[in-house]
Amino acid sequence: MMIFIGADYTDLGLSPEELQNRMGKWFSWNDKMEKAGILRGGNALTPAIRRVVGANRTVTDLTSAEVKEIVGGYYIVETTDFDAVQKIAEDFPDYDLGGTVEIREIMVFDR
Amino acid sequence: MESKLIDHLFRYHSGKMVSVLTRIFGLAHLEIIEDAVQDTFIKASISWRTKQPDNPEAWLTQAAKNRVLDIFRKLNTEKKHLPNIAYGSNAIAINELFLDTEIEDAQLRMIFTACHPKLDPRDRISFALKTVSGFSIKEISSALLTKEDSIKKRLTRARKAIQKSQLKFQIPQGELLPQRLESVMEVLYLIFNEGFHSNKEETLIRKELCGEAMRLCKILLKNKHTRTPEAYALFALMCFHSARIEAKTNAKNELLDLKNQDRSQWHFPLIKLGHTMMEKAVDTPTFSCYHYEAAIAAEHLYARRFEDTNWDKILHWYECINAIQPMPTHLLTMAVVCLQNKDAKKSKTYLDQIKPDDFAQRAYLYYGTLSDYHAATNNFHEAIKHIDNAINVVNNKFEKSYLKKKKSKLISTKN
Numbered sequence: 001m002m003i004f005i006g007a008d009y010t011d012l013g014l015s016p017e018e019l020q021n022r023m024g025k026w027f028s029w030n031d032k033m034e035k036a037g038i039l040r041g042g043n044a045l046t047p048a049i050r051r052v053v054g055a056n057r058t059v060t061d062l063t064s065a066e067v068k069e070i071v072g073g074y075y076i077v078e079t080t081d082f083d084a085v086q087k088i089a090e091d092f093p094d095y096d097l098g099g100t101v102e103i104r105e106i107m108v109f110d111r
Numbered sequence: 112m113e114s115k116l117i118d119h120l121f122r123y124h125s126g127k128m129v130s131v132l133t134r135i136f137g138l139a140h141l142e143i144i145e146d147a148v149q150d151t152f153i154k155a156s157i158s159w160r161t162k163q164p165d166n167p168e169a170w171l172t173q174a175a176k177n178r179v180l181d182i183f184r185k186l187n188t189e190k191k192h193l194p195n196i197a198y199g200s201n202a203i204a205i206n207e208l209f210l211d212t213e214i215e216d217a218q219l220r221m222i223f224t225a226c227h228p229k230l231d232p233r234d235r236i237s238f239a240l241k242t243v244s245g246f247s248i249k250e251i252s253s254a255l256l257t258k259e260d261s262i263k264k265r266l267t268r269a270r271k272a273i274q275k276s277q278l279k280f281q282i283p284q285g286e287l288l289p290q291r292l293e294s295v296m297e298v299l300y301l302i303f304n305e306g307f308h309s310n311k312e313e314t315l316i317r318k319e320l321c322g323e324a325m326r327l328c329k330i331l332l333k334n335k336h337t338r339t340p341e342a343y344a345l346f347a348l349m350c351f352h353s354a355r356i357e358a359k360t361n362a363k364n365e366l367l368d369l370k371n372q373d374r375s376q377w378h379f380p381l382i383k384l385g386h387t388m389m390e391k392a393v394d395t396p397t398f399s400c401y402h403y404e405a406a407i408a409a410e411h412l413y414a415r416r417f418e419d420t421n422w423d424k425i426l427h428w429y430e431c432i433n434a435i436q437p438m439p440t441h442l443l444t445m446a447v448v449c450l451q452n453k454d455a456k457k458s459k460t461y462l463d464q465i466k467p468d469d470f471a472q473r474a475y476l477y478y479g480t481l482s483d484y485h486a487a488t489n490n491f492h493e494a495i496k497h498i499d500n501a502i503n504v505v506n507n508k509f510e511k512s513y514l515k516k517k518k519s520k521l522i523s524t525k526n
Contacts, residue, residue: 009156015247016124016149018247020120044158
């Protein structure tokens with residue numbers, strides 16, 4: 001599973017043209033994974049986050065103000081190992097906006 | 112989805128949507144509208160990542176319509192003035208405003224608003240690029256070689272002028288139209304020139320400027336009230352110039368002059384389109400500057416080699432321009448043309464009518480031409496004197512080194 005953390009497009013003031021270019025990069029990344037037959041799903045997430053923290057169950061209502069903490073979406077891919085996903089993640093379009101990709105393995109339990 | 116199919120989709124849709132929404136809500140709500148359109152694109156760019164729509168244009172239009180209702184609610188809660196649309200027939204009225212012909216009409220209104228005489232002439236281009244063409248502040252600033260802060264100020268000033276003068280969002284009619292149309296064409300001409308006459312960085316954006324100017328000019332040609340011979344001539348002029356745009360620079364993005372351009376790179380379909388436009392443009396008893404400029408641009412295209420250029424004809428067209436719009440630069444250009452035509456005597460008659468002060472910071476052009484004249488009459492002492500004058504007053508380092516090269520050539524010819 002690749003989790004995308006970073007810039008929220010709403011805050012960046014991108015022009016229509018820039019947004020479209022960026023979208024084009026996402027398209028081609030998506031297509032690449034589909035062609036490789038490894039894509040198993042994914043979703044975009046809205047910037048609103050609600051966090052419940054600690055013994056007091058403090059609720060924090062983070063929105064796009066804390067740009068660094070936004071989880072923008074995720075893709076689930078099926079590959080042989082971590083390295084293969086890492087290679088795929090090199091094409092993530094938003095590094096130049098300060099974005100991060102976290103790769104986590106989904107644990108499969110033996111029956 | 113083929114990414115080529117949606118080439119510039121967002122940029123073009125941005126202008127359309129801002130224009131239509133402004134028609135619904137009025138110019139007073141321009142900022143809300145621009146934000147709303149931006150939101151729509153963000154939404155599209157995220158939701159299309161995994162599921163691309165079959166018809167992106169329809170998707171965006173639908174999203175824009177939905178935003179209309181959002182804005183209604185927003186304005187209602189903020190208790191601002193509600194748009195002048197009766198509630199019961201809202202849906203029908205809104206749908207009709209999104210018809211193709213109505214969208215074009217709205218865009219034309221926006222162009223006329225952006226070029227309104229109540230707006231500071233310096234602010235018009237920025238404002239048009241923002242609202243009609245969907246450029247970001249960053250893109251406008253690199254396209255016009257101006258600081259982002261200044262662009263922001265210009266946009267704010269334009270919006271304030273609109274509010275203060277309570278401009279109407281409409282295409283002027285009757286006697287007002289020709290005058291207002293003139294200011295629109297001037298802005299389109301300037302946008303095109305910004306794109307055409309530069310080899311600075313961000314070349315892509317600069318070509319975009321030329322494309323935008325042409326797109327906007329085409330909108331003028333689609334409306335029967337704004338489809339004038341001058342507008343056709345302006346479009347022809349843009350076609351002729353654009354046909355040469357790829358040949359203007361080499362692979363290293365260095366500027367090539369007419370003499371050194373690879374003429375096989377000229378774009379034939381644009382030349383042809385230019386001619387078709389020109390045929391429509393000349394259906395009038397009086398010609399405008401755009402007519403003559405187009406004629407000059409066409410004359411250059413007729414020549415298969417630089418040596419074949421018909422300088423007599425070009426000189427004639429410049430005389431025509433100078434007759435209706437006298438300017439020192441025209442006289443200077445005519446002097447240059449005469450030198451190309453090996454007619455130094457005639458060149459001098461033009462040079463005698465102008466002085467360096469006429470050109471302010473670009474006085475080096477005057478001195479450079481004067482130097483060329485003296486070189487052509489074998490008066491190398493004077494030629495070197497004037498090229499020195501030119502070197503002294505020029506600011507741009509590329510042009511300075513060009514002039515210095517010229518000087519050393521003069522010295523070696525003299526000896």
